[in-house]
Amino acid sequence: MPAVPCSRTLLGALGATLVAATSAAALPVVAIDAGHGGSDSGAIGALAPEAVTGLEPRFNPFLQPVLLEKDVNLDVANRLNAWLAARGFPTLMTRSTDNAGGDVPYISEGADLKARTDAANAALAEIFVSIHQNSSRRTGASGTETYVRSSAPEVTHLLAAGMQRTLVACLGLPDRGVKERSFYVLRNTAMPAILVEGAFLSNEVDAGMLASPDVRQRMAEAIGGAIFQYAGLGDPGPICSGVGVAPPPVPKKIVLTRAGRKLTQRAGINPKRGDLWVATVRDASGAPMSSIPVRARLPNGKGVNTTSRPDGKALLAVPRRKGRVVVAVAMPGIKVAARAKVPARRR
Numbered sequence: 073m074p075a076v077p078c079s080r081t082l083l084g085a086l087g088a089t090l091v092a093a094t095s096a097a098a099l100p101v102v103a104i105d106a107g108h109g110g111s112d113s114g115a116i117g118a119l120a121p122e123a124v125t126g127l128e129p130r131f132n133p134f135l136q137p138v139l140l141e142k143d144v145n146l147d148v149a150n151r152l153n154a155w156l157a158a159r160g161f162p163t164l165m166t167r168s169t170d171n172a173g174g175d176v177p178y179i180s181e182g183a184d185l186k187a188r189t190d191a192a193n194a195a196l197a198e199i200f201v202s203i204h205q206n207s208s209r210r211t212g213a214s215g216t217e218t219y220v221r222s223s224a225p226e227v228t229h230l231l232a233a234g235m236q237r238t239l240v241a242c243l244g245l246p247d248r249g250v251k252e253r254s255f256y257v258l259r260n261t262a263m264p265a266i267l268v269e270g271a272f273l274s275n276e277v278d279a280g281m282l283a284s285p286d287v288r289q290r291m292a293e294a295i296g297g298a299i300f301q302y303a304g305l306g307d308p309g310p311i312c313s314g315v316g317v318a319p320p321p322v323p324k325k326i327v328l329t330r331a332g333r334k335l336t337q338r339a340g341i342n343p344k345r346g347d348l349w350v351a352t353v354r355d356a357s358g359a360p361m362s363s364i365p366v367r368a369r370l371p372n373g374k375g376v377n378t379t380s381r382p383d384g385k386a387l388l389a390v391p392r393r394k395g396r397v398v399v400a401v402a403m404p405g406i407k408v409a410a411r412a413k414v415p416a417r418r419r
């Protein structure tokens with residue numbers, strides 16, 4: 073595990089604003105949230121007996137070696153903290169030991185999560201990134217996901233989209249896309265907040281990767297690189313053990329179509345009230361583009377932010393009301409948009 077020269081625990085939270093206001097005025101305060109901790113191990117993965125993890129050895133009741141999500145998350149968080157601190161970012165770790173949020177013993181999920189968001193809010197953090205690993209009963213499930221609140225502002229969707237692209241590029245696991253969910257740490261933080269699920273501990277291949285210190289370093293650098301770009305600092309240089317961050321993608325076209333009644337119903341929309349619309353983002357070659365933030369203006373005047381899925385499609389619930397639906401790629405410097413008339417209400 074690398075040294076953590078500028079790690080700031082909850083006790084030091086007060087100092088974070090000071091640093092932000094003086095020496096690193098231009099750089100945002102980043103709250104780094106290592107998911108789970110203490111008696112909450114998070115997901116549990118199987119481990120090959122000969123695996124060298126660089127983490128504290130852990131065993132299940134059958135004395136087989138296992139990999140605990142809380143340990144992976146904290147290791148990635150420590151590596152991310154070192155990476156950001158080396159570039160002058162003021163940081164805050166919501167936990168820096170094998171404990172609940174605030175580095176206190178785990179009592180309950182409610183207390184744990186509240187301590188995490190309280191710490192970030194008190195430090196006036198400007199970015200909150202929660203680090204988790206996934207698990208599924210379907211053992212085949214594999215890959216990377218980033219979560220954002222659907223009602224989060226456009227900049228948060230931009231951060232989530234960039235994070236997902238960089239993580240997929242660095243880890244090389246399947247792209248499961250940016251997903252919308254109102255997790256506690258996302259809805260109780262007063263700054264752009266996202267949650268990443270790096271890989272699946274329930275999957276042998278993914279878990280084998282998470283066991284590797286090199287892969288955890290790549291994950292940390294992917295998250296750091298995305299924050300670096302989001303902060304408007306440009307190219308972060310070689311990251312992910314030399315893989316490097318791909319330059320921001322350049323969407324060329326967005327195609328807007330109204331889905332049929334069946335798909336509308338399948339999306340949970342009452343066809344009497346509205347329709348499912350699909351905005352497909354494509355590159356210059358016409359290929360669909362994943363993880364592109366999309367903003368939409370609905371005929372009722374409401375603005376919506378979302379992100380294209382791995383198949384390039386961003387889904388929109390559009391009320392049946394006379395007017396227009398307008399969609400645009402929500403990336404700085406890129407002007408790609410489409411509009412369509414919303415037909416009159418069905419009888």
Ligand SMILES: [Zn+2]
Binds near residue numbers: 107114115204205
């Ligand atoms: Zn988790």
